[in-house]
Every structure is written in structure tokens, then in C-alpha cells.
Amino acid sequence: MTNSPPAEREAELARNYAACEALLREKDRDGWLATLFAPTARRKHLHALHAFLLEVMEIPGKVTQPLLGEMRLRWWEDALAAREEGSQQAHPVADALIDTLDHCSLSQEEVTAFLDAHVADLYDDPMPTMAALLGYCDRTAAAPLRWSAQALGAPGDGRALTEAGTALGLLRVLRRLPKGGAQFLPEDLLEAHGARREDAAAGAETAQLRAAIAVLIERASEHFDLSRNAAREADEATRVALLPVATVPLYLRAMQARDFHPFGALRDPSPLRRQWRLWRAARAGL
Incomplete structure (x- = not known):
């Protein structure tokens, strides 16, 4: 052109x-x-x-x-x-x-x-370590949040953005499991719990595999909490850039329920709940 x-x-x-x-x-x-x-x-x-x-x-x-x-x-x-x-x-x-x-x-x-x-x-190449997975989350989820903050006039380098991106990236990995995303489960995490990648690929919910996945859910929740705490000191532009992450807790709470099946379909929270959570975060922060 x-x-x-x-x-x-x-x-x-x-x-x-x-x-x-x-x-x-x-x-x-x-x-x-x-x-x-x-x-x-x-x-x-x-x-x-x-x-x-x-x-x-x-x-x-x-x-x-x-x-x-x-x-x-x-x-x-x-x-x-x-x-x-x-x-x-x-x-x-x-x-x-x-x-x-x-x-x-x-x-x-x-x-x-x-x-x-x-x-x-x-590809189906297995994620080798938790550190590698967190790096993937930073490049694919946290970096775009930083770009949004910069586009709104903020420096784009605050901890709130990095922690929020990590939480969002981990959530995406967890939501991908029922769709054949077992390769994103880190090798060192599976080994620490005696879980087998073959079971994950087959969607077999063994006790060991559920324990490993529970760690990812907890890590995502922890990173979101860190982001929410850091956001209290952030500028207005950064808080607006963080809004797409506001609904993350709704999904994580569903995953922390006893009857959650990591390889089953996870029903999305209702549009009304998501919109309310978004509006609340815009008014009071994450």
C-alpha cells in the first residue's frame, strides 16, 4: 500500500x-x-x-x-x-x-x-519448569498489560502489571487444559507431585495430577492478590490498564471449588457478574 x-x-x-x-x-x-x-x-x-x-x-x-x-x-x-x-x-x-x-x-x-x-x-513440547511457565506468562500476558498502561500514559513498569499478567497467564493455561493444553504443565511441578504428563494428556484426573494443578490455581490467586495490593499505589492509567484482569478471581474461585474438574468444561461466570466485577474494579480498584 x-x-x-x-x-x-x-x-x-x-x-x-x-x-x-x-x-x-x-x-x-x-x-x-x-x-x-x-x-x-x-x-x-x-x-x-x-x-x-x-x-x-x-x-x-x-x-x-x-x-x-x-x-x-x-x-x-x-x-x-x-x-x-x-x-x-x-x-x-x-x-x-x-x-x-x-x-x-x-x-x-x-x-x-x-x-x-x-x-x-x-506444539506439544512440554514446559520444562515453573520458571519457564512464568516467563511465558510474562511475555504473553504481562507484556500486553504494560503496553496498555504505556498507551494510556503510564510508565508501564509497575509491579501491579507484572503480577496481574502472571495471574492472567496462569489462568489461561488452566483454562486450556480441557482443550489439550497439558504441555503447559511444568515438568518440575509434575515430578514434585508424582504426576504423569500422560495422564494429563488423557484427561485422567489422578490425585497427583489434581494436586499439581491445585498449585497452579493457588499461584494464580497469589499473584492476583499481589497485583491488587500493588494497584492501590498505582496511577490512574495503570489501574485502567489492569481492568481486563478484574474478572480473574471469578474463574479462580470456581476452580477452587471441591467439585472442580480441571479437564472438564468450566462454565463462564454470567455476563452480569463479570460486568459488575469490572465496574467495581473501575470504581474501587482490583
Whole structure:
């Protein structure tokens, strides 16, 4: 796509940002509602970031082979590389994302690390250690929270964002278990409880496996509590960036129930409960 005159370019960007908002509203209504608490002038940048996250997280479900998924991830890297040449993107989310990176001075290296980390979603390679899993959570969940905070004018380096991202990343791993995500259970965690990955892959809920998964649930809860405590001292922009994590406790409480089956379908909390939790967090903090 060639460079457009300023007026046409502005109209084109407006359409692309609108497409990002529409995508977010359709596929992640909770995330879209969270953006409504951001200042109007900066809201479009959150739409672009969240739409990009959706595009990347949906890749595993859209491909039949890991290599095809890697090709899609590499396409995003190529789009970011073209940014340095001043090229515009025909893809509305990519174009809005690049404009957001430019206007908000976001790190292209962190976005590339985010894409690289998501390669793990495409393969069955086991997560070796808990430390490796936490690193994965930081690159895939905490980093986007930091970008959102920066897009809202905050430094984006507070502990609240890192802890919240860890809680969110662990929750995503736990919610992935019924859909064949056993490879994300760390080897050292399974060994510590005498659990077998083969049982996890088969969805067999052994006592050892339930004990290992209970540790992940507890760790997610602990990180959320740390984030909530740190958020009390955070600036307003950071607190708004944290809002997409506000519903995490609703899922964790369901997972801490005695009748929770880690390899069974987990019913989402009702939209009303999620919206109430979001509104409350916007008013009183996480």
C-alpha cells in the first residue's frame, strides 16, 4: 500500500481503528467494556492492542499444522519490520497496531518477543519448569498489560502489571487444559507431585495430577492478590490498564471449588457478574 495524502490517511486510520473496536466488541466484550473507562482520545490504541492479541491468540485454532501457525506469526513480524520502512499495511489491525506503536512509543522488541512466545501454543513440547511457565506468562500476558498502561500514559513498569499478567497467564493455561493444553504443565511441578504428563494428556484426573494443578490455581490467586495490593499505589492509567484482569478471581474461585474438574468444561461466570466485577474494579480498584 502506497502512502496516502494526510487527509486520506487520517480517514483510513480511523476506519482501521474502528475495525479493531468492532472485532474486540464481537469477540471479547469484557475487554471492550474495560476500554470504556479509558480516556476517549487514547481508547483507540487499546482497541488496536487488544485486537492484535485476539488475532494472535486465535491462530492455533485456525491452522491444521504448526508450521502454518508459525507462518502467520512470522507475517506479523514482517509487518512490524515493514514499519521501519514507513510502509502502510492493508490489514486493518496491523495498520492500527503499527500506528499505536509509533504514537505510544511502544517497544517493537517486546512485541516480537510476544510473537515468539506464542510459538509454544502450536506444539506439544512440554514446559520444562515453573520458571519457564512464568516467563511465558510474562511475555504473553504481562507484556500486553504494560503496553496498555504505556498507551494510556503510564510508565508501564509497575509491579501491579507484572503480577496481574502472571495471574492472567496462569489462568489461561488452566483454562486450556480441557482443550489439550497439558504441555503447559511444568515438568518440575509434575515430578514434585508424582504426576504423569500422560495422564494429563488423557484427561485422567489422578490425585497427583489434581494436586499439581491445585498449585497452579493457588499461584494464580497469589499473584492476583499481589497485583491488587500493588494497584492501590498505582496511577490512574495503570489501574485502567489492569481492568481486563478484574474478572480473574471469578474463574479462580470456581476452580477452587471441591467439585472442580480441571479437564472438564468450566462454565463462564454470567455476563452480569463479570460486568459488575469490572465496574467495581473501575470504581474501587482490583
